[in-house]
Amino acid sequence: MRLFLHPPGPLSQIGRVLWCAAIAVFAAVLSLVWSSPARADDSEARKAESPYFHVNSSQPGTDRLPLKSTAVDVRIAGVIADVTVVQHYRNEGQRPIEARYVFPGSTQSAVYAMNVRLGDRLLTARIKEKQAARVEYEAAKKEGRTSALLEQHRPNVFEMNVANILPGDDVRVELHYTELLSPTDARYGFVFPTVVGPRYAGAPSAGGAMPAMPYLKEGEATPATFDIRVAIDSPVPVKEVTSSSHDVRVDDVGTPHVKVALAPAGNRPANNRDFLLDYRLAGDRIESGLMLFRGGDENYFLGLIEPPKAAPSRSINPRDYVFVVDISGSMHGYPLETAKVLLQNLIGSLRPSDTFNVLLFSGSNRMLAPESVPATRANIDRAMETIRAMGGNGSTEIVPALKRLAALPKAEGVSRSVIVVTDGYVNVESEVFQLVRQHLSHQNVFAFGIGSSVNRHLIEGLARAGMGEAFIVTKPAEAAAQAERLRKMIDSPVLTNVKLRFEGLDAYDVEPARQPDVLGGRPVVVFGKWKGDTTHAKLIVEGRSGDGPYRIEMATAGHEDNTSSALRLLWARQRIAALSDQEALEGGTTQKEAITALGLQHGLLTQYTSFIAVDKIVRNPNPALSPSVDQPSPLPEGVSNLAIGAEVPSTPEPAAWLALLVVVGVVGATLFTRRRA
Amino acid sequence: MTRIVVPTSESGRWLGRLDRLPPAAWLGLQAAALWPHWRWAAARVADGSDDPLGLAALAAFALLVAREVPRMSARPSGRWWAAAAVATGAATLATFWLPPLVGAVFAALAVACGARAFLPSGHPSLPMAGLAVLALPVVSSLQFYAGFPLRVVTAQLSTWILQLAGLAAERAGTAMVVEGKLVIVDAPCSGVQMVWMAYFCACAVAGFGRLADRVFLRRLPAAGLFVLAGNVVRNSALVAMEATGRPVSEALHQGIGLVVLAAVCAGVVWVIRGGRDGTQ
Numbered sequence: 039m040r041l042f043l044h045p046p047g048p049l050s051q052i053g054r055v056l057w058c059a060a061i062a063v064f065a066a067v068l069s070l071v072w073s074s075p076a077r078a079d080d081s082e083a084r085k086a087e088s089p090y091f092h093v094n095s096s097q098p099g100t101d102r103l104p105l106k107s108t109a110v111d112v113r114i115a116g117v118i119a120d121v122t123v124v125q126h127y128r129n130e131g132q133r134p135i136e137a138r139y140v141f142p143g144s145t146q147s148a149v150y151a152m153n154v155r156l157g158d159r160l161l162t163a164r165i166k167e168k169q170a171a172r173v174e175y176e177a178a179k180k181e182g183r184t185s186a187l188l189e190q191h192r193p194n195v196f197e198m199n200v201a202n203i204l205p206g207d208d209v210r211v212e213l214h215y216t217e218l219l220s221p222t223d224a225r226y227g228f229v230f231p232t233v234v235g236p237r238y239a240g241a242p243s244a245g246g247a248m249p250a251m252p253y254l255k256e257g258e259a260t261p262a263t264f265d266i267r268v269a270i271d272s273p274v275p276v277k278e279v280t281s282s283s284h285d286v287r288v289d290d291v292g293t294p295h296v297k298v299a300l301a302p303a304g305n306r307p308a309n310n311r312d313f314l315l316d317y318r319l320a321g322d323r324i325e326s327g328l329m330l331f332r333g334g335d336e337n338y339f340l341g342l343i344e345p346p347k348a349a350p351s352r353s354i355n356p357r358d359y360v361f362v363v364d365i366s367g368s369m370h371g372y373p374l375e376t377a378k379v380l381l382q383n384l385i386g387s388l389r390p391s392d393t394f395n396v397l398l399f400s401g402s403n404r405m406l407a408p409e410s411v412p413a414t415r416a417n418i419d420r421a422m423e424t425i426r427a428m429g430g431n432g433s434t435e436i437v438p439a440l441k442r443l444a445a446l447p448k449a450e451g452v453s454r455s456v457i458v459v460t461d462g463y464v465n466v467e468s469e470v471f472q473l474v475r476q477h478l479s480h481q482n483v484f485a486f487g488i489g490s491s492v493n494r495h496l497i498e499g500l501a502r503a504g505m506g507e508a509f510i511v512t513k514p515a516e517a518a519a520q521a522e523r524l525r526k527m528i529d530s531p532v533l534t535n536v537k538l539r540f541e542g543l544d545a546y547d548v549e550p551a552r553q554p555d556v557l558g559g560r561p562v563v564v565f566g567k568w569k570g571d572t573t574h575a576k577l578i579v580e581g582r583s584g585d586g587p588y589r590i591e592m593a594t595a596g597h598e599d600n601t602s603s604a605l606r607l608l609w610a611r612q613r614i615a616a617l618s619d620q621e622a623l624e625g626g627t628t629q630k631e632a633i634t635a636l637g638l639q640h641g642l643l644t645q646y647t648s649f650i651a652v653d654k655i656v657r658n659p660n661p662a663l664s665p666s667v668d669q670p671s672p673l674p675e676g677v678s679n680l681a682i683g684a685e686v687p688s689t690p691e692p693a694a695w696l697a698l699l700v701v702v703g704v705v706g707a708t709l710f711t712r713r714r715a
Numbered sequence: 716m717t718r719i720v721v722p723t724s725e726s727g728r729w730l731g732r733l734d735r736l737p738p739a740a741w742l743g744l745q746a747a748a749l750w751p752h753w754r755w756a757a758a759r760v761a762d763g764s765d766d767p768l769g770l771a772a773l774a775a776f777a778l779l780v781a782r783e784v785p786r787m788s789a790r791p792s793g794r795w796w797a798a799a800a801v802a803t804g805a806a807t808l809a810t811f812w813l814p815p816l817v818g819a820v821f822a823a824l825a826v827a828c829g830a831r832a833f834l835p836s837g838h839p840s841l842p843m844a845g846l847a848v849l850a851l852p853v854v855s856s857l858q859f860y861a862g863f864p865l866r867v868v869t870a871q872l873s874t875w876i877l878q879l880a881g882l883a884a885e886r887a888g889t890a891m892v893v894e895g896k897l898v899i900v901d902a903p904c905s906g907v908q909m910v911w912m913a914y915f916c917a918c919a920v921a922g923f924g925r926l927a928d929r930v931f932l933r934r935l936p937a938a939g940l941f942v943l944a945g946n947v948v949r950n951s952a953l954v955a956m957e958a959t960g961r962p963v964s965e966a967l968h969q970g971i972g973l974v975v976l977a978a979v980c981a982g983v984v985w986v987i988r989g990g991r992d993g994t995q
Contacts, residue, residue: 402896689953690903692972694766700973701912703918704980
């Protein structure tokens with residue numbers, strides 16, 4: 039205290055020497071502290087303290103990319119595909135890890151089995167209620183046992199968790215699913231999605247259980263390999279087997295047994311877009327038919343009936359078209375360019391008696407006009423100008439856009455068709471389906487998915503909720519053809535008031551309960567259960583076509599097939615989809631019990647059931663130290679980095695060096711003027 | 716008559732040499748003794764945890780000291796010398812128990828006190844201490860501790876401004892929904908960088924202008940107000956443009972930010988120099 043009250047005089051010579059010595063001691067102490075063994079290990083050392091910014095660096099000794107390969111084996115018999123996906127994980131790091139990987143599935147897939155192979159041992163997964171499976175997985179993980187958990191986040195998005203993969207471990211996860219191939223225009227299409235596009239979740243209230251997914255940057259290929267092989271077995275010869283997405287090698291075309299494999303594709307990665315395979319059967323007709331399966335407890339059927347050819351409508355109601363176009367960041371580039379081509383084709387072909395409007399949406403939305411305008415040349419030119427000027431940026435707020443659409447006034451007696459164009463990279467499917475079913479189901483809602491790996495769940499669900507049709511355009515060259523297909527459909531429905539019934543057979547639990555209008559080129563598909571004798575029964579389809587009443591009958595005799603056990607799974611999958619739609623409409627988890635029961639009874643993966651496989655042996659003695667690694671997915675081909683970054687606009691300060699230049703300039707100028715003054 | 720003492724012993728000659736060391740050398744020795752703190756600061760800047768803005772403050776501090784070297788007394792002020800010793804000790808002790816940034820702040824203040832000890836009585840000390848602290852990598856920590864409140868305040872004030880301008884604006888946390896469009900006020904929008912710039916500006920102008928400490932202290936709060944107002948104006952303008960549906964180009968974004976920053980700095984300089992009459 040005295041020191042401050044009575045300041046000491048200048049230091050003496052000895053004082054200065056002591057001061058020097060004291061500083062030297064401080065320096066020595068600090069040096070010792072700095073180089074003490076406590077900081078010798080880099081992993082434990084506090085690097086330069088950075089409380090806010092995360093420095094993105096992988097942990098030493100951890101394998102960030104444990105998925106090494108995906109191999110897909112597809113066997114198509116008739117209209118049913120049975121798919122086996124084998125994912126091969128290997129830990130090439132030095133620590134045990136938990137691998138998390140989000141991957142896509144087909145929208146119609148019924149996932150019915152999973153196996154895990156650990157070296158020579160086989161672990162068979164069981165279906166369990168989702169929470170119970172999660173608890174069992176976490177427990178096994180903590181105990182150090184290798185375990186795998188497969189969960190469904192969306193009907194077409196799955197998450198695989200594999201815990202306690204030891205360094206050098208080879209883990210092979212086999213996944214089995216089946217699906218119905220629904221033909222269009224006498225062509226059969228099989229789709230295997232390879233990547234989940236980045237989803238925009240919207241406001242926090244939008245919810246959704248999509249996991250946070252890491253993505254590789256645009257153009258960055260994943261080192262994981264991808265291979266797919268398809269075998270088609272048909273009663274009639276298979277012809278015209280093509281893939282618009284991949285280079286394929288096709289063997290034995292023109293015979294009933296065709297084999298398809300990926301051709302070497304050079305440097306172009308194969309797993310950043312959907313694998314699409316199209317084929318036609320001899321006769322150029324949809325193989326209309328009825329399949330009946332007699333099971334142990336219950337019997338199942340599948341009806342696939344080709345509709346009549348489109349007939350010219352004699353009297354067409356006044357028609358109104360509203361084009362709802364996504365111009366968000368993920369549409370930037372070729373999806374948006376394709377959308378422009380598509381709209382130009384559609385709008386350009388409207389008749390002057392038609393009316394139309396265009397609603398563009400991203401983070402916000404705007405309309406061409408407050409009300410629909412006649413399709414005059416001037417209005418079409420104006421719409422074209424608007425479309426040409428649009429650029430992809432911002433978020434994907436589809437729900438507000440659809441709400442605005444629901445509020446759009448419509449004249450009495452006008453038939454309105456809504457055409458939604460998007461890549462579907464959103465996370466709000468339930469809200470969208472609910473909105474469409476509540477407000478737009480009296481209009482025909484057509485969904486146009488554009489992109490190399492669109493969210494087919496959203497696109498197909500939109501069309502289903504709006505009683506319309508789904509279209510997927512994966513390449514710009516397909517836009518014109520798909521636009522023409524849509525134009526034909528919306529020109530005049532092929533079959534309306536469709537009703538299916540059995541005579542002589544007791545059919546129940548029929549899916550869908552009500553058939554939508556048939557818009558052309560696509561068969562009527564119905565699943566259900568049956569009781570009774572098939573010898574003298576028949577399936578009757580009735581409806582109204584452009585030429586008047588329509589009726590077709592099909593005898594059930596001879597259609598029983600004991601190899602069609604997949605019908606049981608496909609029926610359950612269809613019922614789960616219907617219950618999920620209902621749940622989306624009602625909100626909450628009103629159908630949880632029914633869906634869980636169906637999943638457990640049929641051994642199917644659903645939003646409420648998961649597959650779990652647990653090893654009996656404890657292999658990792660220290661599971662707490664196993665880091666979790668998220669396998670990054672490649673960006674879908676054609677999707678730019680805009681889709682995963684800067685989606686929500688913000689207002690960052692200017693670059694630091696520019697700002698500093700300005701400040702130094704201001705200070706310098708101040709001092710300079712001061713000196714001159 | 717000047718008395719000249721000529722040491723005759725070996726130790727006396729060494730003491731004499733020490734006595735002839737210039738003040739800058741003493742300061743250099745003190746700074747060297749605190750090198751672990753500077754090494755930490757350099758590592759933090761080098762690993763990308765913080766922007767190297769501190770280099771500008773360090774340069775300004777060095778210029779300020781260099782300019783004052785001719786006025787430095789060979790006999791340092793005991794009070795400031797003691798303060799430098801206490802701060803040096805605190806910096807050393809902080810190494811054991813406190814976060815590195817706190818130790819580095821003590822070290823910076825120790826050097827500032829050391830420099831002040833050699834300056835004539837009445838010379839301002841606060842701008843020098845301010846520049847020394849600003850020379851450290853403090854922006855990230857400021858962002859961590861002050862970033863969120865600044866973002867909330869900025870978002871709220873911007874919301875009111877946009878509402879006054881007739882736009883449908885609402886604040887949700889540190890995000891704003893304007894005309895149905897979500898715009899976030901995230902960390903890079905907080906204005907923390909502008910805070911650093913404004914205080915750097917204030918310290919540099921006051922230091923080179925030899926502004927008395929109590930006057931500097933009285934005028935300094937105005938710098939904070941200028942920063943807040945500037946950031947709100949910048950944010951409001953950019954949010955309003957984003958809400959029109961057309962993305963703001965990068966060049967325009969930067970341009971608006973720089974113009975506002977220049978205006979804020981001009982305001983700070985104006986206040987620090989004493990407003991219109993320029994009295995200090």
